[in-house]
Amino acid sequence: MSGVREQVTEARRIVVKIGSSSLTTTDGGLAADRVDALVEALATSPAEVVLVSSGAIAAGLAPLGLPRRPRDLATQQAAASVGQGLLMRAYNDAFARHARVVGQVLLTVDDVTRRAHYRNAYRTLRRLLDLKAIPIVNENDTVATQEIRFGDNDRLAALVAALVDADLLVLLSDVDGLYTGDPSLPTSRAITDVHSFADLDGVDIRRPGRAGLGTGGMVTKVEAARIATTSGIPVVLAAAPQAAEVLTGRPVGTFFHRQRQRPQARLFWLAHATTPRGRLILDAGAVRAVVSRHASLLPAGITAVDGRFAAGDPVDLVDAGGVPVARGLVNYDAVELPPLLGRSTSDLAAELGPAYEREVVHRDDLVLL
Ligand SMILES: Nc1ncnc2c1ncn2[C@@H]1O[C@H](COP(=O)(O)OP(=O)(O)O)[C@@H](O)[C@H]1O
Numbered sequence: 443m444s445g446v447r448e449q450v451t452e453a454r455r456i457v458v459k460i461g462s463s464s465l466t467t468t469d470g471g472l473a474a475d476r477v478d479a480l481v482e483a484l485a486t487s488p489a490e491v492v493l494v495s496s497g498a499i500a501a502g503l504a505p506l507g508l509p510r511r512p513r514d515l516a517t518q519q520a521a522a523s524v525g526q527g528l529l530m531r532a533y534n535d536a537f538a539r540h541a542r543v544v545g546q547v548l549l550t551v552d553d554v555t556r557r558a559h560y561r562n563a564y565r566t567l568r569r570l571l572d573l574k575a576i577p578i579v580n581e582n583d584t585v586a587t588q589e590i591r592f593g594d595n596d597r598l599a600a601l602v603a604a605l606v607d608a609d610l611l612v613l614l615s616d617v618d619g620l621y622t623g624d625p626s627l628p629t630s631r632a633i634t635d636v637h638s639f640a641d642l643d644g645v646d647i648r649r650p651g652r653a654g655l656g657t658g659g660m661v662t663k664v665e666a667a668r669i670a671t672t673s674g675i676p677v678v679l680a681a682a683p684q685a686a687e688v689l690t691g692r693p694v695g696t697f698f699h700r701q702r703q704r705p706q707a708r709l710f711w712l713a714h715a716t717t718p719r720g721r722l723i724l725d726a727g728a729v730r731a732v733v734s735r736h737a738s739l740l741p742a743g744i745t746a747v748d749g750r751f752a753a754g755d756p757v758d759l760v761d762a763g764g765v766p767v768a769r770g771l772v773n774y775d776a777v778e779l780p781p782l783l784g785r786s787t788s789d790l791a792a793e794l795g796p797a798y799e800r801e802v803v804h805r806d807d808l809v810l811l
């Protein structure tokens with residue numbers, strides 16, 4: 443293997459994600475030395491850096507006298523509310539020593555999936571970078587409900603990487619890369635390169651780490667790597683203390699090669715970041731129109747509606763057998779649709795007015811699955 447990874451050293455914009463377990467001590471406090479080491483590596487990088495940092499909940503445990511990570515959402519949110527301020531104070535102070543300014547950006551799933559919101563998030567991040575500030579992103583834990591939460595920051599980081607059109611995503615954890623199985627077992631081997639996700643068949647990818655502070659374990663990291671690489675962004679997965687080595691292109695950790703050039707950005711959000719709120723069951727003609735001709739979905743081709751969704755929500759388009767063929771943002775509330783099904787848009791417009799000429803899902807808001 444050559445001495446440096448050129449896709450890393452040539453990256454002009456990098457998203458770095460660090461997990462809770464890498465920032466906090468086992469008794470729940472923020473580990474200042476770890477924050478300092480990370481900040482040193484980031485502040486000296488010539489690239490624009492967006493930091494996605496977990497650790498709010500973990501950092502809030504000790505001040506609130508909580509012995510371990512709570513399971514219920516309200517207590518997690520209280521801990522995040524306390525911990526997020528402490529986390530930002532630590533970053534603010536550490537980056538200030540390198541004469542760098544930081545900006546807090548708290549995002550919800552909607553902010554990175556809905557067009558109007560993600561443009562707004564993009565503008566804020568873009569402007570912070572233009573102003574040479576380091577955006578520090580976390581999920582907006584205090585307002586997110588269970589249903590709409592990411593819960594882990596791995597996928598959020600991949601989506602942020604796509605949002606800011608990053609050249610590289612770095613996932614820093616308490617493990618120095620992906621292994622063929624539980625890294626504590628002597629039989630597990632380190633995986634240095636992932637060229638295709640088929641390479642991972644047979645790899646034992648587990649959920650949370652032993653420290654009990656992280657959330658997603660390797661499952662969400664591999665999923666994040668899949669999201670990023672299929673949108674043309676390579677990923678390095680390494681241990682937090684290796685951050686400086688990673689950023690100087692040393693071949694440490696696991697390198698996930700990009701799977702293809704970037705698809706149209708917004709469609710990518712739709713496929714990976716949204717949870718469908720309902721299903722539209724399509725007849726065979728509509729399936730062909732949507733899949734082969736990439737046409738908009740009209741009421742005439744829908745045979746049934748399932749779920750309680752509102753206009754603007756993501757829904758799955760499924761064939762008669764229930765197999766999802768596409769996902770799209772629907773233009774009608776669920777309750778509006780049943781009387782329209784099977785009817786032509788010109789009939790509907792003549793009877794109900796021009797507003798009913800609109801597609802159920804516009805082709806620009808559709809992605810094939
Ligand atoms: N195949 C695997 N390769 C590497 N690590 C794994 C694997 N399966 C499970 N893990 C565990 O995943 C953990 C990292 O996930 P997590 O604790 O959620 O980290 P973070 O807080 O950094 O997001 C590691 O500590 C490791 O024990």
Ligand SMILES: N[C@@H](CCC(=O)OP(=O)(O)O)C(=O)O
Pocket residue numbers: 460461462463495496497498499500522580581583593594595596655656657658659
């Ligand atoms: N937003 C949460 C992140 C949840 C979490 O623990 O994520 P991770 O450590 O990346 O698996 C927090 O700041 O505590």
